[in-house]
Amino acid sequence: MNEGAKAAVEVVDLGKTYGSGPTAVRALKGISLGFAGGEFAAIMGPSGSGKSTLLHILGALEEPSSGRVVIGGTELSGLSDKKLTLLRRARMGFVFQAYNLIPTLTSEENVMLPVLISGEGTAKYEERLDELFSLVGLGKRRSHRPDELSGGEQQRVAIARALVRGPDLILADEPTGNLDSKTGAGVLDLLRESAARYGQTVVMVTHDARAAAVADRVVFLADGKVVDEAREPDADEIFERIRTLESAG
Numbered sequence: 001m002n003e004g005a006k007a008a009v010e011v012v013d014l015g016k017t018y019g020s021g022p023t024a025v026r027a028l029k030g031i032s033l034g035f036a037g038g039e040f041a042a043i044m045g046p047s048g049s050g051k052s053t054l055l056h057i058l059g060a061l062e063e064p065s066s067g068r069v070v071i072g073g074t075e076l077s078g079l080s081d082k083k084l085t086l087l088r089r090a091r092m093g094f095v096f097q098a099y100n101l102i103p104t105l106t107s108e109e110n111v112m113l114p115v116l117i118s119g120e121g122t123a124k125y126e127e128r129l130d131e132l133f134s135l136v137g138l139g140k141r142r143s144h145r146p147d148e149l150s151g152g153e154q155q156r157v158a159i160a161r162a163l164v165r166g167p168d169l170i171l172a173d174e175p176t177g178n179l180d181s182k183t184g185a186g187v188l189d190l191l192r193e194s195a196a197r198y199g200q201t202v203v204m205v206t207h208d209a210r211a212a213a214v215a216d217r218v219v220f221l222a223d224g225k226v227v228d229e230a231r232e233p234d235a236d237e238i239f240e241r242i243r244t245l246e247s248a249g
């Protein structure tokens, strides 16, 4: 983030404890981070370090136990469920492992779902749809339903759906996990371009050092804390840092 730039997304002293008493798990132990508009950040760390928990809290899908989350100047704590739902719909795009595509709808209808839900007219999206389907390489699959698509193709439909309305914040959980390397590279390009060209903030959890190397910045978590950060690191450097963290755990 530029010096003095206002963070598009900010978390301050974030804590999350699951359960209570002797079986309580402290998944996050005081995380403070800011992500600027147009920044593409990767979150890495050993299994159980709190990556998904952080992503879910950023997406207002889970509440923190302590600390603050501010998205585009709006503090999430205290917002009603209805307001949180509206905020998610208006400003966030999710690329998660469970694609949550509607089985009875075609690819194109699935991608347009956020537009239909928003009540915005569909007309102005015609060009955007062409562009997205061509970017995710599914130009010939627009009228296919999810059960007629491979896992990787479904993943790409979910990505197009997350991007269609140009959300301020894109949250991605292992977005290349299911994809062959060529398609995975295409998805990373798409996320990178969303940040660089459209000023969207992208936060991506990944175990893949090569995927993280496409990001502007990599944040390393271990045991619920931020333990390291790197700007534009290459894959070898990321791989080394992760190996050190994993052997320390």
Ligand SMILES: Nc1ncnc2c1ncn2[C@@H]1O[C@H](COP(=O)(O)OP(=O)(O)OP(=O)(O)O)[C@@H](O)[C@H]1O
Pocket: 018, 019, 025, 026, 027, 045, 046, 047, 048, 049, 050, 051, 052, 053, 054
């Ligand atoms: N709903 C839950 N109830 C209880 N404990 C949970 C819950 N969700 C996560 N945890 C625990 O919180 C800790 C952090 O989990 P989290 O899923 O955020 O880690 P992660 O870094 O995403 O792991 P992975 O790389 O394996 O997906 C783990 O110890 C996990 O077991």
